Amino acid sequence: MSRTPRVGWLFAHDWDGAACDRLQAAGLARFDRAGFDLFHFPSQLGLAVYDHERFARAQARRGRRLGWRAVLSHQEHFGALAAALVAEQLGLPGAAPEAILAAQHKLHARRVLQQVAPETSLGFAPLEAAYGEDIPGGIGYPRFVKPVKAAFSVLARRIDRREELQAHTRFDAWERWVIRHLVDPFDRLCRARLPQAGSAHRMLLEDPMPAHLPQYNLDGWVAGGQVHALGVVEAVMYPGTQAFMRWELPARAGPGLQAQALDVARRFLGAIGYRHGLFNLEFFHDPATGRLTVIECNPRLASQFGDLYRRVHGIDPHAIGVALALGEDPCALPRTEPTAAVAASLVYRAFDPAAVPAGPGRERLAAFGRAFPDGLALSFPKRGRALARDFKWTGNHHYGFVHLGAPDRQALRERAERASALLGWPAPYEGAAPRARPTERPAAAPISPGTAADGAAESSPLIGIQRP
Numbered sequence: 001m002s003r004t005p006r007v008g009w010l011f012a013h014d015w016d017g018a019a020c021d022r023l024q025a026a027g028l029a030r031f032d033r034a035g036f037d038l039f040h041f042p043s044q045l046g047l048a049v050y051d052h053e054r055f056a057r058a059q060a061r062r063g064r065r066l067g068w069r070a071v072l073s074h075q076e077h078f079g080a081l082a083a084a085l086v087a088e089q090l091g092l093p094g095a096a097p098e099a100i101l102a103a104q105h106k107l108h109a110r111r112v113l114q115q116v117a118p119e120t121s122l123g124f125a126p127l128e129a130a131y132g133e134d135i136p137g138g139i140g141y142p143r144f145v146k147p148v149k150a151a152f153s154v155l156a157r158r159i160d161r162r163e164e165l166q167a168h169t170r171f172d173a174w175e176r177w178v179i180r181h182l183v184d185p186f187d188r189l190c191r192a193r194l195p196q197a198g199s200a201h202r203m204l205l206e207d208p209m210p211a212h213l214p215q216y217n218l219d220g221w222v223a224g225g226q227v228h229a230l231g232v233v234e235a236v237m238y239p240g241t242q243a244f245m246r247w248e249l250p251a252r253a254g255p256g257l258q259a260q261a262l263d264v265a266r267r268f269l270g271a272i273g274y275r276h277g278l279f280n281l282e283f284f285h286d287p288a289t290g291r292l293t294v295i296e297c298n299p300r301l302a303s304q305f306g307d308l309y310r311r312v313h314g315i316d317p318h319a320i321g322v323a324l325a326l327g328e329d330p331c332a333l334p335r336t337e338p339t340a341a342v343a344a345s346l347v348y349r350a351f352d353p354a355a356v357p358a359g360p361g362r363e364r365l366a367a368f369g370r371a372f373p374d375g376l377a378l379s380f381p382k383r384g385r386a387l388a389r390d391f392k393w394t395g396n397h398h399y400g401f402v403h404l405g406a407p408d409r410q411a412l413r414e415r416a417e418r419a420s421a422l423l424g425w426p427a428p429y430e431g432a433a434p435r436a437r438p439t440e441r442p443a444a445a446p447i448s449p450g451t452a453a454d455g456a457a458e459s460s461p462l463i464g465i466q467r468p
Contacts, residue, residue, distance in 0.1 A: 011035035011079030015303035019318035056085035070325035102272035108197035149200035340405025
């Protein structure tokens with residue numbers, strides 16, 4: 001009989017799907033996958049009938065039949081909570097479902113943070129109006145508004161006047177259907193298991209933060225209630241926006257910042273009872289005052305950053321997730337030799353619906369793979385209503401990622417600009433050169449095995465939400 005453990009991996013797509021395939025090929029575990037892909041048709045039709053408890057019962061039955069020794073998921077919207085429910089039913093290591101609910105219900109999480117780390121909390125209040133209702137008076141502007149339960153920055157934005165907020169909370173029948181089916185599974189479970197949090201079908205108002213403050217992510221893991229840090233990733237925004245332009249590891253911040261953020265994470269995670277699993281704490285930091293301001297704490301791995309940690313630190317956060325799910329010590333995992341001193345996840349966005357670059361196509365992706373065998377390129381084309389909904393719900397369209405490493409930040413920028421030119425996309429750097437003209441086509445070549453290319457698949461024509 002094989003000694004390789006059998007593990008359920010739920011909602012493993014994109015970054016998680018690639019990691020699942022890689023870790024299985026390495027013999028770490030045999031993975032049984034389940035869960036629809038929210039971003040691709042027709043898989044995303046599963047949204048119409050999804051229910052957390054029904055899905056968890058089905059996967060628990062499957063896990064008993066197949067002999068699962070663990071279950072995990074890093075997917076934000078459904079996966080982390082579903083995995084916690086399945087682990088609970090099978091008696092496997094995992095986070096308490098109530099802890100996942102407490103972290104993902106943004107209003108409840110704000111209330112907890114206000115109690116345990118008030119120096120890091122923003123001013124906040126629920127919006128006392130249902131979608132489509134008149135916005136009440138007495139709200140001071142500007143405000144930052146976001147849904148109590150959402151992901152991928154959907155409907156999160158700064159609002160400067162009442163009329164903007166009124167328009168922001170008006171949805172047509174199809175949009176209301178999408179929102180209801182995205183939120184209902186969470187809301188039903190929350191009412192049953194964390195009723196004090198209140199309805200998730202509403203918006204949260206927060207004090208806006210100054211645009212110039214740097215933003216960071218602390219990544220880490222918890223086992224037996226003990227909180228450990230993986231590292232800090234720095235976010236860089238598109239100038240004049242709140243949209244991510246790239247993430248860089250390591251962050252350009254002093255070592256004291258990680259310790260400060262870790263202390264806040266310990267207090268918050270302890271207060272909500274999150275005692276097992278990976279986490280990601282998003283925060284602003286004011287270098288002049290030293291103040292750390294929490295945006296949110298996600299009770300799962302920020303999967304996109306896993307590749308960056310492998311490049312720079314030789315640490316595999318996805319392997320850590322599997323070890324935690326198996327009840328094993330992540331510290332016992334071997335490290336690999338780092339391949340870069342700095343790495344970035346480059347985010348390609350369009351802010352004008354009339355100026356969305358075309359997908360790179362097989363020829364450009366092949367040229368990228370030949371020039372950057374260590375690189376990763378992903379393309380997410382959209383059109384029609386899905387594209388229009390991106391601009392309405394997020395203010396931009398995110399159409400691609402590139403991951404690269406380099407010996408220093410200057411070399412990283414140079415590599416990023418060369419890679420972007422090959423793909424025909426504007427480099428996500430301030431003052432970067434314009435993208436290559438559409439007529440500049442590289443010679444045909446096979447796609448590099450080191451390059452993930454899913455640009456041939458139409459992304460999310462039904463739902464129209466985008467990745468972070």
